[in-house]
Every structure is written in structure tokens, then in C-alpha cells.
Amino acid sequence: MTAIIEARGLSKRFGRGTQALAGVNFSVGAGRIVGLIGRNGAGKTTVIKSVLGLTPYEGELTVLGKDPTRQRDALMREVSFIADVAVLPKWLQVRDALAYVEGVHPAFNRKRAEDFLAATDVKLTHKVKQLSKGMVTQLHLALVLAIRARLLVLDEPTLGLDLLVRRRFYDTLLNDYMDEERTILVTTHQVEEIEHLLTDVMFIERGQIVLDTPVEQLGERYAQLIVKPDQLTAARAFMPFSERTVLGRTALFFENAPREELAKLGELGTPSIADLFVARMQEAA
Amino acid sequence: MSVWNSKYMVLVRRELWEHRTLWLAPLSVALLVVIVPMFANVNFGAAGDLTVTASNVPPEAYSMFGRALLTGIASVLGIIASMVSLVYLLDCLFAERKDRSILFWKSLPVSDSQTVLTKLGVALLLVPLFTLLVALVTHVLLTGALQLRYPSMRPVLGLESVVDGFRAMPQLAGVWLFTLLWYAPVATYLMLASVLAKRAPLMYAVLPPAVLMLCEGLWLDSNHVAMFLGERLVPWARFAWSPESSRGTFMVPGVDWSAQLQNLGLWLGLAAAAGMVYIVIRLRRYRDDT
Numbered sequence: 001m002t003a004i005i006e007a008r009g010l011s012k013r014f015g016r017g018t019q020a021l022a023g024v025n026f027s028v029g030a031g032r033i034v035g036l037i038g039r040n041g042a043g044k045t046t047v048i049k050s051v052l053g054l055t056p057y058e059g060e061l062t063v064l065g066k067d068p069t070r071q072r073d074a075l076m077r078e079v080s081f082i083a084d085v086a087v088l089p090k091w092l093q094v095r096d097a098l099a100y101v102e103g104v105h106p107a108f109n110r111k112r113a114e115d116f117l118a119a120t121d122v123k124l125t126h127k128v129k130q131l132s133k134g135m136v137t138q139l140h141l142a143l144v145l146a147i148r149a150r151l152l153v154l155d156e157p158t159l160g161l162d163l164l165v166r167r168r169f170y171d172t173l174l175n176d177y178m179d180e181e182r183t184i185l186v187t188t189h190q191v192e193e194i195e196h197l198l199t200d201v202m203f204i205e206r207g208q209i210v211l212d213t214p215v216e217q218l219g220e221r222y223a224q225l226i227v228k229p230d231q232l233t234a235a236r237a238f239m240p241f242s243e244r245t246v247l248g249r250t251a252l253f254f255e256n257a258p259r260e261e262l263a264k265l266g267e268l269g270t271p272s273i274a275d276l277f278v279a280r281m282q283e284a285a
Numbered sequence: 286m287s288v289w290n291s292k293y294m295v296l297v298r299r300e301l302w303e304h305r306t307l308w309l310a311p312l313s314v315a316l317l318v319v320i321v322p323m324f325a326n327v328n329f330g331a332a333g334d335l336t337v338t339a340s341n342v343p344p345e346a347y348s349m350f351g352r353a354l355l356t357g358i359a360s361v362l363g364i365i366a367s368m369v370s371l372v373y374l375l376d377c378l379f380a381e382r383k384d385r386s387i388l389f390w391k392s393l394p395v396s397d398s399q400t401v402l403t404k405l406g407v408a409l410l411l412v413p414l415f416t417l418l419v420a421l422v423t424h425v426l427l428t429g430a431l432q433l434r435y436p437s438m439r440p441v442l443g444l445e446s447v448v449d450g451f452r453a454m455p456q457l458a459g460v461w462l463f464t465l466l467w468y469a470p471v472a473t474y475l476m477l478a479s480v481l482a483k484r485a486p487l488m489y490a491v492l493p494p495a496v497l498m499l500c501e502g503l504w505l506d507s508n509h510v511a512m513f514l515g516e517r518l519v520p521w522a523r524f525a526w527s528p529e530s531s532r533g534t535f536m537v538p539g540v541d542w543s544a545q546l547q548n549l550g551l552w553l554g555l556a557a558a559a560g561m562v563y564i565v566i567r568l569r570r571y572r573d574d575t
Contacts, residue, residue, distance in 0.1 A: 054391065055573040072570075076394040089386035091303050103295030104393050140389070 002030045004151055004183045005051055009059035012046050012207075020046040022207040023059065028200070030150075031180040035194055036187040037277055038204035044187040047204065048155045051185070052081055064150060077106070080144045081153035085137045085160060090129035094122055094139060101143050113146035116172065134165045141169055145177050152177070154186040158193070166190075170197060195273040203280055210280060219270040223254045227266035235265050242279035253279040296395065296403040297411065304376070307407070310369045311362050311416045315423040318358060323430050351446030352453045354427065359420040359457055366416040370408045374475035375486040377404045378569065383484075397570040401476070401562060408472055409465050417458060424450050463540040470554040471517070473561035480565050516550070 005028040012021040021043050028034050038044045049055040053068035053075060061068060066075045088097065094117070102110045117124075120138045128136055137157070144152065158166040174197055178184065188194055195201075201218070203211035213221065226249055227235045236243075238261070240252035253271055254262065262268050271279065288294060301307060378401075381387040390400065428442050428450075478490035498510045545551060 049573070052392075054388075056571065069571075073394065073396040076392070081392050083388045083392065084385065087385045087388040089303065089381070089384050089389070092386075093302070096298070096302050099290060100295050100299055101393065103290050103292050104395050106394075144392075 003027045003062070004030050004032075004064060005185065006062045007047075007050075007059065008061075010047070010050060010061055011058040012043075012050065012055070013058075019207050021050070021057070024204075024207070024209050026202060026209055026212055028183060028185060030183055032199045033178065033184045033186070033197055034200040034202060035191070035198040035273070036185060036202050036204060037189070037191055037273070038187075039189065039281065042204045043207040044204055045155055046207075048081075048083065048153055048185070048187060052079065052083065052153060054083065078149055079151045079153065080147045080149040081155070082140055082144055082157050083153075083155050085140065085157065086133060088128045088136055088140055090127070092128045093124075094126045094128075095124040097128075097139065097143060098124070101147070105147055107148040108143075109146045109148065113142045116142040116145060134161050137161055137169075138165065141172070145172060150182060152182065152184045154184065156188055157186065158188070158190065166193060170194065173197070191274040191277055192272070198273070201273055203277060205281065211276075215273070218273070218276070221255060222271050222276060223257055223259055223262060224269050224271035224275065225252045225254065225262050225266050226250070226269075227252065231265045235262070238262060241283050244275075244279070251275070292395075293403070296399065297407060300373075300377070300404060300407045303380070304369075304373045306369045307366075307373055307412055308415060311366050311412075311419050314362060314365045315358075315419045318361065318423055319426045319430050322427070323434050350441045351424075351428075351449035354442075354446070355420065355424045355450035355453055356457065358423050358427065359417065359461075362416050362420050362423070363413075363461065366412050370412050370472075371475060373412075374404075374408050374472055375479050375490060378476060378479040378565065379482050379486045397566050401566045401569060405472065405476065405562065409469060413461055413465060417454075417461065421451070421454070459540045459542070463542075463545060466551060467517075467554060469558040470561065473558040473565065476565050477561050480568050517554070 005026070007024055007026050010021055010024040011019070013019050024043075024047065036044050036047060046055065046057075050057040050061055051063055051068060053063075053072035056069065063075060064078050068075055092100075098110055098113055101108050101113075114124075117139065120135065120142075122131060122135050122139050122142075126135075128139070131139065137160075141157070158169055161169070170193065173184070186194060186198075195215075198215050200214050201211065202209055225235055225240075228249060232250055235250075235252050238252075238254060238257045240254050240257075243250055243252040245251075253276065259268060381390060425447055428447050431438050431442050475486075475490055479486045482489040494510065494514060498508070498514075501507055501510050
């Protein structure tokens with residue numbers, strides 16, 4: 001597996017105070033769709049900005065074999081990103097936005113962007129200030145998805161969008177954009193929406209990666225057991241790291257627990273990423 | 286891909302999309318300069334003395350009128366263009382941070398040097414060239430307009446005066462070039478204010494020299510800062526107006542290049558400008574603007 005992003009001891013401190021990243025190690029392989037999941041202020045955006053060469057950091061970081069700080073200009077030919085929604089300037093006309101990106105980016109396919117926009121309400125003659133927030137994001141997505149980049153980085157790409165637009169965006173991402181040569185790093189706190197498309201998941205909390213695993217291994221490592229009150233004590237004997245009681249039934253979360261024996265006590269399954277995230281965060285709290 | 290869509294072209298076009306006043310302002314004023322005399326009612330004939338006939342017009346008068354007209358138009362348009370360029374330079378690296386669009390621009394393979402140099406080039410090369418071109422066209426149109434509107438002016442405003450105006454172009458362009466070289470550090474200083482400002486770039490540009498002047502006046506009871514700024518901002522007084530070269534050329538004094546190229550102030554200014562451009566690029570490149 002070729003590493004697209006390789007971070008060793010990645011650290012970042014703001015001023016003298018907050019430690020935004022505390023020596024983070026991780027590796028992102030080619031063709032993966034990695035979800036970086038964490039609460040507000042956990043360090044997600046700092047990871048993203050370091051990867052994109054937008055902020056100084058300490059430690060070792062290689063993106064596509066390059067140093068994102070010193071080789072940023074070269075890196076931007078192969079990386080595209082949406083670091084925030086609603087950053088397209090108000091005065092920009094849609095037609096001009098296409099012309100600009102076509103002019104500066106050799107890997108931009110204008111036809112692709114136009115096709116994407118044709119299915120929306122965004123017209124070429126519109127200016128950004130005339131568009132709704134959702135339409136601006138669609139324009140931005142159209143521009144970015146039409147760039148054949150090896151790495152696509154998305155920081156909360158669907159923030160503030162309605163469900164239909166969010167769904168369409170993720171569908172486009174999976175169906176039209178993704179192939180085995182491309183890698184996507186995406187952050188969000190709307191975990192439920194992206195969990196079905198991720199190949200890997202990383203949890204970040206207080207500047208540290210607390211979980212980093214391929215999604216297909218989640219089932220081997222984690223178990224969720226739903227039990228009725230009479231089995232609760234027996235289930236607790238297997239040392240769950242977290243539990244949650246809803247409507248009289250309790251969901252317990254286990255790591256590396258004997259599945260056969262757990263299965264005798266209640267409904268055994270694999271926790272969703274969202275449940276796992278909540279459970280992990282409760283444990284950390 | 287056509288030239289129109291090439292990288293440097295779209296970089297420049299992008300500046301003109303955002304700052305439309307850069308070309309709209311000189312064009313609008315030029316239009317006014319041509320149109321207003323058409324509707325104004327200046328009666329040259331009634332003044333008596335100004336009544337001229339073809340026979341009593343000395344040949345130099347054609348040349349004088351042509352040159353005076355072109356110089357006048359170029360000055361008016363030049364002042365307008367300078368003003369909009371000044372606003373542009375103050376805004377160009379501030380607006381992108383204010384509306385956070387820098388995150389979009391920085392997501393594309395355009396280096397910070399390319400961005401900064403494009404903006405500087407727009408202010409120091411493109412706008413002056415465009416304005417000079419507009420001045421030329423305006424000169425021709427205004428000559429025609431005045432001819433139609435004021436028949437008594439015909440003897441001095443004609444093809445000869447237009448051609449003579451054109452002949453004065455190299456001199457005029459020389460003065461503009463000198464002015465631009467002289468003001469290059471001012472332009473880059475404004476860019477520096479633009480890239481540094483958290484809000485109100487104009488304050489960032491004006492406050493440091495103002496405070497320096499005030500402190501100097503209060504504590505040292507001298508005015509070196511003010512003198513320096515005066516020399517820098519009003520170069521004509523000491524440098525550009527060389528009386529010898531302007532004699533006999535009517536209104537368009539030439540630049541004494543051999544003297545100016547030995548002027549240390551000019552070179553120091555250009556060196557300062559280069560230094561400031563470097564700082565501006567580094568700041569846009571390495572500072573976390575998000």
C-alpha cells in the first residue's frame with residue numbers, strides 16, 4: 001500500500017496555550033476514503049490545514065511524497081480541497097469561475113463541471129452573490145470534482161446544506177469521482193451520513209488519534225450487544241468500554257471480546273461508526 | 286487553449302472581474318471628457334480675441350493645441366487611474382482574507398509569487414498602459430467633437446494637432462514610466478498594508494508614517510520624516526521637471542533619463558519595492574490566514 005499521506009509526530013500548538021495536535025501518527029493509503037471524525041476543536045481542521053500546507057506544524061508530514069510546506073505549489077497540482085464551504089467570492093460569475101479554474105489547473109475538465117452544474121439551478125450567468133448557500137457549495141463541488149486530483153481533501157463539505165444536496169454530493173463523489181487512483185480525506189461531524197462510504201475511519205480527540213482502523217475490521221474488533229435488564233450483569237462481566245440504555249434495553253460496546261459467549265446474552269452486532277464514536281467519546285470524558 | 290484562457294491571462298482577468306473600477310473609471314471619465322464639451326456652451330467666437338482664422342494661425346499653434354489637449358486628457362485620466370489603483374492595491378490582499386476566498390484561491394496551483402506579482406503588474410503596468418491608450422483615443426475623439434461643436438476652433442484642431450499629439454506620446458510615456466518607477470515603493474507599501482491589515486488597510490498604510498511624523502515633531506522637534514515623504518510623494522518638485530527639456534515642447538516636459546538613472550533615490554526606492562514584494566509574498570505564503 002503506497003502511502004498518500006504519512007504523518008509522524010505531527011504536532012501543533014497555538015501560541016503558548018492550546019495543544020491542537022499532540023504528536024499524531026497516521027498513514028493514508030492510495031484509493032482509500034478516510035473519515036476523520038472528531039468533535040469541534042478536537043484537531044480535525046488542524047490536521048487538514050497541515051496536510052494542505054496552510055498552516056505551520058511540527059513533526060514529519062509527507063503528502064504524495066512532498067513536504068506540504070516547502071513544496072506546496074507543486075503539491076497543489078495533485079491535490080484539490082474544499083477547506084470550508086462558502087469561500088467563493090461574491091463577485092465571481094459562474095462562467096468566470098469555470099474559465100479561471102480551467103486556466104490555472106491543467107487537470108480541470110470543464111465539460112465535467114458544466115455537466116454537474118446542468119443538473120442544478122446554478123446558471124453560468126449567475127454571480128456567486130445571487131446563489132443560495134447550497135448552490136454556492138454545488139458550484140464549488142462542481143469545480144473541485146472536475147479536477148483530476150490524486151488526493152481530495154474535504155473539511156465539513158456539506159455543512160449547512162439540506163439533506164437532498166448532501167445526498168447528491170456523496171453520490172456524485174462515490175459514483176463519478178472515486179476510483180482506485182484517488183484518495184479522499186473527509187472530516188465531518190455528521191457521521192451517519194458518510195459512514196457507508198468510508199473505507200477507513202479515524203477518531204480524533206484532544207489532538208490525538210484515538211482510533212484508526214479500516215471499516216471492514218471494525219466488526220472483528222468491536223461488538224455491540226443489546227441486552228434486556230436481566231442479562232445486564234452477565235454482560236457487564238465482559239468489561240464493556242461503554243454502554244447506553246434506551247427504552248429499557250441496554251446497548252453495551254466491547255472491544256476484542258469473545259463474540260460466541262456474548263451472542264448467548266442478547267442481540268450481537270457491529271456498532272455503527274456513529275455509535276462507536278459516541279461510545280469512545282464517553283469513555284474519554 | 287487560447288491565449289485568452291492561458292494561465293497568466295486568467296490571473297489578470299480575475300483581478301479585473303473583482304476590481305472593475307480599474308478599467309471602468311478611466312473609461313467613464315474619458316467618455317465624460319468627450320461628451321461634456323458637446324453639450325456645454327462655450328462661445329469661443331464671442332471672446333473676440335480667440336477668433337482665429339486659418340491664415341493667422343502660426344504653425345506651432347497646431348502642435349501646441351494637440352499636445353496640450355493630449356497632456357490634459359492624460360493627466361486627468363492618469364489621476365483617476367492612480368486613485369483607483371491606490372484603492373486596488375490597498376484592497377487586493379485584504380479582501381481575499383476578509384471574504385475568506387483565499388481558501389479557494391489557495392486550493393489551486395497558483396503560487397503566492399504569481400498571485401502577488403500579477404496584482405502588482407496590474408497596478409503598475411496594465412492600468413497605466415490601458416489608461417494611456419484610452420487617453421490617445423479620447424484625444425482623437427475629443428478633437429473631432431470640438432471641431433463639430435465649435436467651428437471657430439477648427440483652424441487649431443485638426444489632423445495636424447492630432448498627429449502632433451501622437452508625436453508627444455513618447456515623451457508622455459516617458460514621464461509616466463518615470464512616475465511609475467518612482468512610485469513603485471509606494472505601490473508595494475500599500476500591498477504590504479493590504480496583506481498585514483486585520484481591518485481597514487488604509488489605516489495600516491497611513492498610521493505608521495503619521496505616528497512617526499508626530500513622534501519626531503514632539504521629541505526631536507524636526508521634520509525629516511515629513512521631508513522624506515514630501516520628496517517621495519511629490520517627485521516633480523526636485524526630479525522630473527527638468528526645465529531645459531520642457532522648453533519648447535509645450536506642456537510635456539521630458540524626463541532627463543541620464544540624470545534620473547544616476548539618481549540614488551530612484552534605485553533605493555526600487556530596492557525597497559523589491560524587498561517589500563518579497564515580504565508580501567512570504568506573508569501570504571507562510572502565514573496561517575484561515
